[in-house]
């Protein structure tokens with residue numbers, strides 16, 4: 410039995426933050442009593458702010474090329490075992506249709522940092538999707554681009570952009586990312602996105618090598634001061650043919666705990682339950698709804714494509730990760746007293 414840190418939860422609800430020492434304790438001495446109370450409050454806030462509605466985002470991984478060589482990533486530039494592909498318009502539209510056929514109208518277009526997707530090409534993709542699905546929401550996660558490109562895609566109708574900062578601590582960042590990557594540049598991109606008017610999302614991976622509680626706190630404070638509109642906090646899952654392939658996966662329960670804390674820190678934010686959670690925790694995404702998440706990312710794209718898009722290793726985690734059965738997932742969400750939109 411642990412002591413419920415009720416006071417800290419209430420303070421988080423009231424002021425959206427904690428003093429450094431108290432926050433460190435709150436993360437370090439996580440226990441069942443505090444977790445249950447925290448989740449209860451996170452769900453209470455989601456009910457109040459989001460009316461308990463869960464959004465489903467269909468993920469379309471449009472390219473597995475990347476100019477960077479990040480240490481944790483299966484599609485990093487120098488991984489000669491990674492299968493490379495780029496989706497042409499026809500396949501992207503097929504994926505949209507597959508999702509739309511199941512009632513999903515939010516499309517998350519993801520890729521490595523691939524120069525092939527120029528301002529013009531992405532604009533074309535966005536316009537084509539919107540012609541066929543004028544009521545759709547398009548979320549992009551295509552890496553670091555110019556302010557001009559971001560602006561043109563926003564003007565074309567894209568509302569949201571996700572760019573994980575990775576680690577807000579320069580020293581930790583250096584241990585994870587290659588020397589030609591810059592934390593400052595990623596932060597600049599994020600501020601540009603926000604200034605343009607995007608719902609800008611960012612995040613990090615829980616349990617990534619060399620991560621300390623201090624690092625996590627720094628990440629959370631950065632996301633709070635940035636007022637992230639989308640919180641993308643996943644659990645680290647080792648990918649094959651990377652420097653970290655023999656490392657342990659991140660702790661799924663800790664990832665959920667942080668999601669619940671974010672619900673208290675940034676009540677309006679869209680908090681994502683991504684498929685990686687299911688690699689480290691049985692029914693991880695479903696459990697994330699109990700911790701206040703309000704977005705679920707689903708994979709339906711053809712198995713061949715998903716296999717190539719090994720940013721993380723779908724089968725290397727504790728649980729094999731089949732492609733999603735959307736009907737089953739919606740039934741599960743509704744059985745929890747939540748609604749899907």
Ligand code: SF4
Nearest residue numbers: 475477479482485521
């Ligand atoms: S983490 Fe992102 S930027 Fe780094 S190699 Fe992977 S896709 Fe590229």
